[in-house]
Amino acid sequence: MFDDLSELYQQVILDHSKSPRNFRRLEGADRVAQGHNPLCGDNFTIYLRMEGDRIREVAFQGSGCAISKASASLLTEALRGKSRAEVEALFGRIHELVTTGKSDSAGLGKLTVFAGVHKFPTRVKCAILPWRAVLAAVAGQAEPVSTE
Ligand code: ZN
Secondary structure (H helix, E strand, C coil): CCCCCCHHHHHHHHHHHHCCCCECCCCCCCEEEEEEECCCCEEEEEEEEEECCEEEEEEEEEECCHHHHHHHHHHHHHHCCCEHHHHHHHHHHHHHHHHHCCCCCCCCHHHHHHHHHHHCHHHHHHHHHHHHHHHHHHCCCCCCEECC
C-alpha cells in the first residue's frame, strides 16, 4: 500500500508505528475515549488530561495498522496544549488532507505525512480514527466511537 506514498512520508509513518510516542496509559487522565475501526481491526484508547478547556497531556494504548498507530502517535505530539476549539479546527484540516490530499500545510508539521492516504480510501478511516476518539474525549462524550 505504500507504493504511492513518498519515501519521506513512509519513513515517518513507519517510525511512529514502530516506536509510537506517548504509548502508555495516562495516570490521572480525566477523559478517556475508545476508537474502533472494524474494517481494519484498529482499536485504540486515548487518554487526556485537561486543564480547563486545554489538553495538558495526551497518551494512547491499543493496536492497529501502521497508518492508525502512526496517526495516534503523531496526534499525541500535535495536541498537547491545544484547546477544544483548536483541536476541532485542526481535525477539519486533517480530514481535508486525508480525503483530498490537499490542505494548507502551514502549522500541520509532520501531520502532512498523511496527505498520501487519500489515494487509499479504505485507509482514510484508519488515519481519522484516533482523531474521532480525541474529539469525543474533548467533548466529554463517554460512548466509544466507531468508524462504522
Ligand atoms: Zn487501519
